[in-house]
Amino acid sequence: MEGVDYLRDERKKSEFDVEAMKVAWAGSREAFQVSDRMAKLVANDPVFEKFSKPTLGRKEMFKNTLRKAAYAWKLINDLHLTEEEAKWLRHYIDEPNYTDLQWEMFVPALEGQGSEEQKRKWLPLAQTMQIIGTYAQTELAHGSNVQGLETTATFDHETDQFVIHSPTLTSSKWWPGGMAKVATHAIVYARLIIDGHFYGVHGFIVQLRSLEDHSTLPGITVGDIGMKFGHGAYNTMDNGVLRFDRVRIPRNQMLMRVSQVTKEGKYVQSDVPRQLAYGTMVSVRQTIVSDASKALSRAVCIATRYSAIRRQFGSHDGGPETQVIDYKTQQSRLFPLLASAFAFRFVSEWLKSLQTDVKQRLEAKDFSTLPEAHACTAGLKSLTTAATADGIEECRKLCGGHGYLISSGLPELYAYYVPACTYEGENVVMMLQVARFLVKTVSEMSYKQPVGTADYLGRMAPLMHNNCDVQTAEDWLNPSAIVKAFETRAVRMIVDCSQRIAKFENQEEGFAELSTDLVEASLAHCQLIVVSTFIQRLKQEIPGKGVKQSLEVLCYVYALYLLHKHQGDFLATGYLTSKQASLANDQLKTLYSKVRPNAIALVDSFNHTDHYLSSVLGRYDGNVYPKLYEAARKDPLNDSDIADGINQYVQPILKQKLHLAKL
Ligand SMILES: Cc1cc2nc3c(=O)[nH]c(=O)nc-3n(C[C@H](O)[C@H](O)[C@H](O)COP(=O)(O)OP(=O)(O)OC[C@H]3O[C@@H](n4cnc5c(N)ncnc54)[C@H](O)[C@@H]3O)c2cc1C
Numbered sequence: 129m130e131g132v133d134y135l136r137d138e139r140k141k142s143e144f145d146v147e148a149m150k151v152a153w154a155g156s157r158e159a160f161q162v163s164d165r166m167a168k169l170v171a172n173d174p175v176f177e178k179f180s181k182p183t184l185g186r187k188e189m190f191k192n193t194l195r196k197a198a199y200a201w202k203l204i205n206d207l208h209l210t211e212e213e214a215k216w217l218r219h220y221i222d223e224p225n226y227t228d229l230q231w232e233m234f235v236p237a238l239e240g241q242g243s244e245e246q247k248r249k250w251l252p253l254a255q256t257m258q259i260i261g262t263y264a265q266t267e268l269a270h271g272s273n274v275q276g277l278e279t280t281a282t283f284d285h286e287t288d289q290f291v292i293h294s295p296t297l298t299s300s301k302w303w304p305g306g307m308a309k310v311a312t313h314a315i316v317y318a319r320l321i322i323d324g325h326f327y328g329v330h331g332f333i334v335q336l337r338s339l340e341d342h343s344t345l346p347g348i349t350v351g352d353i354g355m356k357f358g359h360g361a362y363n364t365m366d367n368g369v370l371r372f373d374r375v376r377i378p379r380n381q382m383l384m385r386v387s388q389v390t391k392e393g394k395y396v397q398s399d400v401p402r403q404l405a406y407g408t409m410v411s412v413r414q415t416i417v418s419d420a421s422k423a424l425s426r427a428v429c430i431a432t433r434y435s436a437i438r439r440q441f442g443s444h445d446g447g448p449e450t451q452v453i454d455y456k457t458q459q460s461r462l463f464p465l466l467a468s469a470f471a472f473r474f475v476s477e478w479l480k481s482l483q484t485d486v487k488q489r490l491e492a493k494d495f496s497t498l499p500e501a502h503a504c505t506a507g508l509k510s511l512t513t514a515a516t517a518d519g520i521e522e523c524r525k526l527c528g529g530h531g532y533l534i535s536s537g538l539p540e541l542y543a544y545y546v547p548a549c550t551y552e553g554e555n556v557v558m559m560l561q562v563a564r565f566l567v568k569t570v571s572e573m574s575y576k577q578p579v580g581t582a583d584y585l586g587r588m589a590p591l592m593h594n595n596c597d598v599q600t601a602e603d604w605l606n607p608s609a610i611v612k613a614f615e616t617r618a619v620r621m622i623v624d625c626s627q628r629i630a631k632f633e634n635q636e637e638g639f640a641e642l643s644t645d646l647v648e649a650s651l652a653h654c655q656l657i658v659v660s661t662f663i664q665r666l667k668q669e670i671p672g673k674g675v676k677q678s679l680e681v682l683c684y685v686y687a688l689y690l691l692h693k694h695q696g697d698f699l700a701t702g703y704l705t706s707k708q709a710s711l712a713n714d715q716l717k718t719l720y721s722k723v724r725p726n727a728i729a730l731v732d733s734f735n736h737t738d739h740y741l742s743s744v745l746g747r748y749d750g751n752v753y754p755k756l757y758e759a760a761r762k763d764p765l766n767d768s769d770i771a772d773g774i775n776q777y778v779q780p781i782l783k784q785k786l787h788l789a790k791l
Pocket residue numbers: 229263264265266269270271272273302303304305362367547550551552553554555556557560
């Protein structure tokens with residue numbers, strides 16, 4: 129039998145309706161149809177071919193990406209694609225490039241921070257790509273600490289302009305995507321100075337390049353920051369360095385939705401400056417969480433299909449060897465990741481409703497839930513990106529040696545994905561922000577009721593004193609037992625930290641001293657959110673034979689895997705006995721055997737095309753070995769029998785005629 133037959137047999141074992149599961153994964157039939165149509169459009173167009181990328185040099189690779197982006201823009205216009213379709217099209221092209229910044233940072237920043245007048249002027253230009261923008265916040269010396277940025281924007285009364293300047297080497301903008309070679313404009317974050325007074329960091333629209341010949345404008349020095357981790361991965365993007373030498377821009381190019389500078393040089397601050405930025409932040413982080421589920425599902429799809437094809441040991445009478453997916457250790461590493469992909473998918477869908485809620489509240493000037501929404505999205509960004517980055521690497525290991533080949537698709541996926549742990553809020557810094565929110569919520573509880581994802585803190589009294597009543601492994605198959613365990617663990621960890629901080633004379637010192645415990649408490653809180661969201665999703669109608677049942681199994685896998693992994697927390701907080709923790713682990717193993725027959729069908733439900741996976745190991749048809757061989761033969765080193773350099777550097781050694789002068 130070949131891999132092709134193995135996967136065919138596996139698909140016959142499925143106990144649920146795969147087509148219905150595809151819809152459940154996508155969120156709705158319409159969402160499925162849109163993403164499916166765009167995936168096929170990209171996969172069937174030779175311009176979007178990806179397999180040659182690993183052999184291209186940086187310049188060729190960059191040029192090829194520019195070509196793809198131009199071609200995509202033409203398609204979007206010619207086919208009159210909707211915004212949603214265009215988003216999927218760009219996603220499936222699967223190559224970071226300047227348009228990511230245009231649509232995910234530049235346009236949202238204009239929308240979120242621009243005044244009505246500014247939006248009327250700049251948005252049509254950006255939306256039709258008559259200008260191309262980037263988001264220039266990070267500098268050489270400061271990223272996480274935005275208040276530490278050094279670039280200055282000094283108001284000049286006489287000319288009614290701002291003077292944008294990089295006073296030091298360390299103030300150079302460093303990292304913004306698309307900035308080195310493509311962007312014509314940037315939203316530049318700089319310290320606003322009026323008459324020698326500092327008014328905080330604000331965004332300014334600055335033109336970088338001529339719209340006529342693309343040359344950099346006077347006073348602007350811009351370039352690429354150099355190659356990044358991995359070969360292809362993020363190197364299709366021109367992340368840039370940018371310096372300003374007293375560049376002048378009109379006063380009306382400061383983003384003025386929340387605070388303004390008048391012609392007289394008066395700084396007018398709105399009463400809700402910070403909160404408005406939350407709307408954009410929630411939306412950007414929703415996308416990041418959604419992208420985490422996509423990246424993890426991609427890695428899991430490759431590792432699962434290959435695990436069903438790969439056979440090692442176990443043959444005693446000349447029969448077939450054991451599929452590695454049947455090894456319990458393989459299942460215990462792979463299936464929690466499969467479950468996590470679904471968990472992240474559902475939490476990202478739920479974040480969309482949170483986003484709508486935040487938007488409506490902002491419009492109604494109700495800011496009461498914003499700190500909670502902010503903490504929740506920051507925490508979920510951190511949790512999902514960290515788990516996905518680790519999960520991709522685990523999938524590589526699950527594929528053994530072949531997982532290390534570029535043709536497995538995993539090394540490039542990993543190199544491309546891991547910066548998500550750093551950009552848009554460094555993960556540990558994010559968890560510390562969550563911790564700050566949690567500690568504050570606990571301290572205010574005598575007069576303020578916690579809301580949203582923190583509402584369980586309001587039930588602190590029973591949660592602090594209850595004990596788990598699970599007696600058998602089956603008792604763990606109960607959503608309320610699971611939620612109670614996660615709530616209790618989170619409450620007790622947060623309260624413990626809060627009480628210890630309260631003992632410090634200086635609370636800030638206490639917070640710094642306990643920061644590692646606080647990060648763990650935040651993680652417990654965020655895991656509770658993901659587990660509860662998964663459980664809530666299962667309370668909704670999910671059509672299709674066996675679909676809900678399969679998802680229930682995955683939900684329990686996700687929750688009990690976390691419980692097992694963080695057993696120390698659950699035991700230390702005194703809610704569980706070691707016997708109950710061990711029963712949870714027994715149940716987890718039983719659940720793995722329920723996932724096993726459905727594993728291939730579950731990863732098929734992601735509906736990933738072979739183009740998108742770009743993996744020989746994860747091919748839908750399972751024809752792995754012949755295609756691995758074919759991919760290897762295409763390597764440039766195999767172009768000739770005797771490679772360049774052999775006669776010059778190897779033959780002289782063999783012939784004992786090596787001369788230093790000839791090397
Ligand atoms: C691929 C990629 C693309 C990017 N694109 C853009 C872009 O388009 N525009 C843009 O402006 N920027 C961009 N960035 C920059 C990115 O936003 C920053 O790198 C990010 O915000 C992290 O900041 P930092 O580099 O200063 O990290 P640092 O904050 O210096 O982190 C270093 C270490 O210090 C720790 N640390 C920092 N502060 C604390 C604290 N208070 N307590 C405890 N530990 C702490 C962190 O946990 C981390 O371990 C990009 C970065 C990457 C990698």
